[in-house]
Amino acid sequence: MMIKKDVGLVLLIASGVIFIIAGLMQLLGVFPLYGLSLIEALGLAFLASGIILLILGLLGVKVGGSAVLLAISLCVLMVISSGALAIFTPGRLEAGSVAIFRTAEFSSVSELSISCEISSGSLEVYSTPNRSLLLEAEYYVRPGMEPTIEHEVVGGRLSVFLKAGAILLRLFVASWLPWSLTASTSLGSIEAELNITSLRSLKLSSALGSITLSLMAQELLQNSTITASTSLGSLDLNLTIGPSVGCQVRASTSLGSIGRELEGFEVVSSGWGYLLIRSEGYASAEHFLDASLSTSLGSIDVWAERRA
Numbered sequence: 001m002m003i004k005k006d007v008g009l010v011l012l013i014a015s016g017v018i019f020i021i022a023g024l025m026q027l028l029g030v031f032p033l034y035g036l037s038l039i040e041a042l043g044l045a046f047l048a049s050g051i052i053l054l055i056l057g058l059l060g061v062k063v064g065g066s067a068v069l070l071a072i073s074l075c076v077l078m079v080i081s082s083g084a085l086a087i088f089t090p091g092r093l094e095a096g097s098v099a100i101f102r103t104a105e106f107s108s109v110s111e112l113s114i115s116c117e118i119s120s121g122s123l124e125v126y127s128t129p130n131r132s133l134l135l136e137a138e139y140y141v142r143p144g145m146e147p148t149i150e151h152e153v154v155g156g157r158l159s160v161f162l163k164a165g166a167i168l169l170r171l172f173v174a175s176w177l178p179w180s181l182t183a184s185t186s187l188g189s190i191e192a193e194l195n196i197t198s199l200r201s202l203k204l205s206s207a208l209g210s211i212t213l214s215l216m217a218q219e220l221l222q223n224s225t226i227t228a229s230t231s232l233g234s235l236d237l238n239l240t241i242g243p244s245v246g247c248q249v250r251a252s253t254s255l256g257s258i259g260r261e262l263e264g265f266e267v268v269s270s271g272w273g274y275l276l277i278r279s280e281g282y283a284s285a286e287h288f289l290d291a292s293l294s295t296s297l298g299s300i301d302v303w304a305e306r307r308a
Helices: 002-028 040-058 064-081
Strands: 094-100 111-128 133-141 146-156 157-174 179-187 190-195 199-208 211-217 223-234 235-241 245-255 258-263 263-273 273-277 287-297 302-304
Touching: 002 064, 040 064, 040 157, 064 179, 094 146, 111 133, 133 235, 157 179, 157 235, 190 199, 223 235, 235 245, 235 287, 245 302, 258 273, 263 302, 273 302, 287 302
Parallel strands: 111 157, 111 179, 111 190, 179 199, 190 211, 199 223, 211 235, 223 287, 235 302, 245 287, 258 302
Antiparallel strands: 094 133, 133 157, 146 157, 245 273, 263 273
16 A cells, blocks of 8 residues: 555656746756658657556556556656647747748749648738739748748749748738649648639648638639548638539538538538538639538538629
């Protein structure tokens, strides 16, 4: 019994020390495992916790509460060490405008493709009619945590690849040439206010965070697709289209509600956790927009309007 109490006390003290270290790392902005994604950090935490619990079990030590607390503290330590919560660290964030791709520098470009991967933080995307600009990325990060940005031009297509740990990122995308965007966040929200007249495809996903879309297309230059999904978070779509656009929106959720407010759209089918709507005159449209929205644990709200 004395050994059990001693082991439990040691585990309790170890948990307290780990929590203190994690707190100091967050306050001081020290992240020794920076570069790991949130999923990788959690994987390491689960692995370390499992090994400790396995060893204690094999030794016949029954200190459930203290052992679980130690496992939780290790998870917290790993997540903070990876910098997943760095964006919430006290202190001033540094701002900078990077990867400004101008038309004059890429005169042969006729299409834009963007890929963005963020571990934690938020992403905002806006369209710009400025014909001298293809793409501008404005970011807010702590010193030493700048994003990685690469690009290539192949066959008239400018492809930009952006990867960041903890960041607040704003993208300004040219609305006057065909473009595509694929973006994901592990922990953080995504907001987009876009003119999608020239859009080819938009794919957005967030593991822990909401997605808010405000989209407008009086016309489409080609057929377009939109996919947005969250695991734990809400999803809002505010869509306005012109009479030449045929639009179909599918929404599904595992555990959540679906709300709708429609004008110029009709409900094709609906049920628990499912909704399918189409714009009036869909079959005779010149070009088509297909949107798919899904959440696991979160609500979906759709505001859709077809203007004459």
